[in-house]
Amino acid sequence: MVSQIQAKPGIMDIALYQGGKSHVAGVQNVVKLSSNENPLGPSPKAVEAAKTTLSTMHRYPSTDHKSLRTAIADVHGMDPDRVICGVGSDEVLAWLTQAFAGPGDEVIHTEHGFALYRIGALAAGATPVEVPEQNRVTDVDAILAACTNRTRLVFIANPNNPTGTMIGSADVARLADSLPPQAILVLDGAYAEYVPGGDGGLAEVNARENVFMTRTFSKIYGLGGMRVGWGYGPRHIIDILNRIRGPFNLSLPALAAAEAAVRDQAYIDECRAENARLRTWLAEALAAQGVPSDVSHTNFVLARFKDADEASACNTALESEGLIVRAVGGYKLPYALRITVGDVSSCQRVAECVARFKSKAVRS
Numbered sequence: 001m002v003s004q005i006q007a008k009p010g011i012m013d014i015a016l017y018q019g020g021k022s023h024v025a026g027v028q029n030v031v032k033l034s035s036n037e038n039p040l041g042p043s044p045k046a047v048e049a050a051k052t053t054l055s056t057m058h059r060y061p062s063t064d065h066k067s068l069r070t071a072i073a074d075v076h077g078m079d080p081d082r083v084i085c086g087v088g089s090d091e092v093l094a095w096l097t098q099a100f101a102g103p104g105d106e107v108i109h110t111e112h113g114f115a116l117y118r119i120g121a122l123a124a125g126a127t128p129v130e131v132p133e134q135n136r137v138t139d140v141d142a143i144l145a146a147c148t149n150r151t152r153l154v155f156i157a158n159p160n161n162p163t164g165t166m167i168g169s170a171d172v173a174r175l176a177d178s179l180p181p182q183a184i185l186v187l188d189g190a191y192a193e194y195v196p197g198g199d200g201g202l203a204e205v206n207a208r209e210n211v212f213m214t215r216t217f218s219k220i221y222g223l224g225g226m227r228v229g230w231g232y233g234p235r236h237i238i239d240i241l242n243r244i245r246g247p248f249n250l251s252l253p254a255l256a257a258a259e260a261a262v263r264d265q266a267y268i269d270e271c272r273a274e275n276a277r278l279r280t281w282l283a284e285a286l287a288a289q290g291v292p293s294d295v296s297h298t299n300f301v302l303a304r305f306k307d308a309d310e311a312s313a314c315n316t317a318l319e320s321e322g323l324i325v326r327a328v329g330g331y332k333l334p335y336a337l338r339i340t341v342g343d344v345s346s347c348q349r350v351a352e353c354v355a356r357f358k359s360k361a362v363r364s
């Protein structure tokens with residue numbers, strides 16, 4: 001008998017999330033290059049700060065996150081009252097769809113956009129609308145052409161995951177200024193810190209009432225396991241999101257770690273420089289083997305192969321050597337592999353493995 005207990009429409013259209021793998025059976029010396037984590041880990045100051053909270057874990061954490069919001073605002077030159085902190089930026093993205101989109105509403109995301117935009121739209125009962133990119137780059141005109149009077153949210157990651165590409169601030173401004181009046185532009189800045197001098201769209205947010213930015217501590221800050229992200233936007237949007245935010249959504253160690261991490265910008269500068277150096281090295285080593293990639297503005301490289309079969313065979317070769325990268329067929333990029341820029345030795349292992357794979361392919 002079919003149960004009468006059923007999920008709301010849209011929920012069962014959500015495919016279960018497949019996270020990056022971290023183990024290979026029978027292989028030693030495994031490195032995980034599938035989730036865009038910082039290979040250098042967090043600032044030692046963040047680890048210390050989290051430890052000092054452990055003796056007071058019987059106390060509830062702060063509900064207004066004032067100390068963390070102030071630290072974030074100080075570092076970025078923002079108004080702390082326009083910052084909201086979530087359990088990863090995932091939570092902030094989920095609040096946006098929950099608060100602004102429902103049945104009959106449309107939520108735009110791009111062709112190779114982050115999976116959570118579609119999931120969030122479906123979870124809220126809204127309709128996700130996928131817009132083509134142009135050669136793996138966000139296409140502002142295509143997005144504007146897809147807008148209707150039902151469009152409530154437009155999500156773009158800038159730089160984007162899994163493509164690594166980005167659009168400039170003039171394009172972002174043009175998109176924001178041309179949206180229908182009921183729509184919010186969400187700039188997901190998960191990789192903003194990797195862009196030298198980049199502000200993740202701060203200037204665009206500050207100048208408008210319809211632009212919102214999300215950021216995370218999971219990537220360059222190396223705190224993925226702590227689950228802290230934040231949003232910054234117009235007061236009227238922050239006020240709405242605060243009504244659905246759980247009062248104690250962030251734990252004591254998470255708040256302390258994030259605050260210490262954001263105040264240690266010297267460490268972030270080091271991570272940015274090291275990532276840029278190794279990313280260039282890796283992209284060039286792969287290109288020399290006939291595996292090109294678009295210029296990446298992130299901590300990963302989207303390596304392109306001849307076709308889906310070659311990408312999948314190379315993925316198997318990498319995995320057999322304990323190198324776990326991300327197949328991105330689910331992002332409509334079956335011919336590519338997304339490879340996180342690891343430490344020196346991981347980058348070398350990837351380059352050597354791909355070289356061996358390619359030379360075998362030539363001989364056979």
Ligand SMILES: *Cc1c(COP(=O)(O)O)cnc(C)c1O
Pocket residue numbers: 087088089090091114157160161188190215216217218219224227228229
């Ligand atoms: C990793 C990532 C996020 C955020 O993750 P959280 O860990 O939830 O902060 C958001 N958007 C994109 C595009 C990402 O790649």
